Amino acid sequence: MSTSRAADPPAPDAVAATLREAEFVRLCARPTGDALAAAGLLARALRSASTPFHVRTTRAGTAPDGDGTPVALGWTAPDATFVPAGDRPVSVVAAEVVAELGADPDPVVGLAGVVAAESAPGADGSGSLLESAERRDAVERRPGVAVPTADPADGLAGSALFRAPFSGDPEAARALLADLDYPAEPDDDDRRRLASAVALDATADAPPRAAEAVGRALHPYATPEGPFETLGGYADVLSATAREAPGLGVALALGNDVAREAALDAWRSHATAAHGLLDDPSTSRYDGAFVVRIDGESDGHAVLATAARLARDFASPEPVALVVADGAAAAAGVDGTTDVTAALREAAGDGTASGDARLGDARFDGDVESFVGGFRGAL
Structure with missing residues (x-):
């Protein structure tokens, strides 16, 4: 899960020190299930310490204006303490920060973030989270399919x-x-x-x-006491709501089970729309990139990014998949060695792009063919 970044991120103990000294914390999460889970872990620790906080998702390149101490999760912020997407899931680093603060991270939330980051429970530094969950009988491995x-x-x-x-x-x-x-x-x-x-x-x-x-x-992990049936299902709902209905995603990550049914509705509509874009697409294959063209305007960033990830894994013969509509696009890469968000940013010109090396989305002015050409050139 490697990605390029402009600066080395602070160590977990340094992030914990920042949080410990803060009077008010603004947690600014990239709209991904992993970053949202990380925000949930940190927010619960701040609540236990009686430190006021606010959680929001953002695609901005800098921390949104506001009072208090900004902490960026899932991205590199030049004006905030940040935990970027990198070699380990953001939720794993957040769990270490929570431990540095003297609190116990919720292992189910943390592991849902790990799965949302396309990792596996116990991998990429999440072994302690899995051990904690198993010790509490919060997860149980079983045959089958991960659904919520x-x-x-x-x-x-x-x-x-x-x-x-x-x-x-x-x-x-x-x-x-x-x-x-x-x-x-x-x-x-x-x-x-x-x-x-x-x-x-x-x-x-x-x-x-x-x-x-x-x-x-x-072969998922069932979550007998969790808000959803499996860790993978929890991760799927977090990822969908992070893009489709971030307020619901934040509520879930904070442990508000009242949001469960509304979150499931958002998850269903998000997945249905994402799969619908790939049902009968217009596609082109280039050296290094598989392009899916969507007729007309898209509904925005939310569905395109999920469709790009699905196209990368289940349709693309190339290591990068690009899904593009009028004025909006998203790209997904295999291993982060090719920074798809950097390519989107270059192709977008005066537009905007956000994400990490493996998954990003963009808004742009101009025609689709010019954007595709710019993206291919950037790759």
Whole structure:
């Protein structure tokens, strides 16, 4: 999960020292599930310390104006203490900051951030979070597919963790379950059969990286006391709400379960729209980039970024996928060695771009073909 950054970020103990001395903290999270989970971890620690705080998401290049001490999560801010997207999930670094403050990070929130960062529970420095969750019986590994809801058809159709023929289509998901004779109360063998079917559907006619991508959604960690059925499902909802309804995402990360149903509605609509963009796209393949053109104006940044990630993993034969509409675009890269946000920023010219090396979005003036040409040249 490497990414370029303009300056070395402060160590967790330095971030903790800043928070300890602050009278009021403004947590400014990039709209990703990982950064949102990190904000939730820090906000809970600040609440325990009786330190006033405010949480918001932002795509700005500098910390938004306001009183108090700004802390940027998921991006490099020149005018704030920052924890950028880097070699480890932002939520892992935030958990270390919480520990430096003498508090216990919520392991389920932290691990949901880890999964949202396309990592795995226990990897990339999250071992202590997983150990804490297992010690508390907060997670339980089981066969099956990572979805947020108890209704498997709803979960399969609404998932943006993978792309398959039933994605965005609850009726098709129910047909799959009927073909498998999937019972209302499945056992481990039933869950294994479902996971195998999902893996086959998601990887058919897909690039090789699809196997790794869908693998992150299989053999999930169930969360018996969590707001959603699995860690992966929690991560999926956080990622969707971070872009689609950030206020709901913030509420979830802070532990407000009242927002659960509204967040699920946002998750469903977000995934349905993202998959819909890829159902019958106009595509072009270039050296290093796979381009998906969307007719007309898009609904903005939210859906394009998710569609770009899905296109990268399940459609693109190239290491970078670009989804572009009139005035807006998003790009996703495989490993961060090619900084897609830097390429978007160069192509956008006087427009705006935000994100990290692996995933970013942009607004631009001018025609789509010129933007695509500028993006390819920047790559």
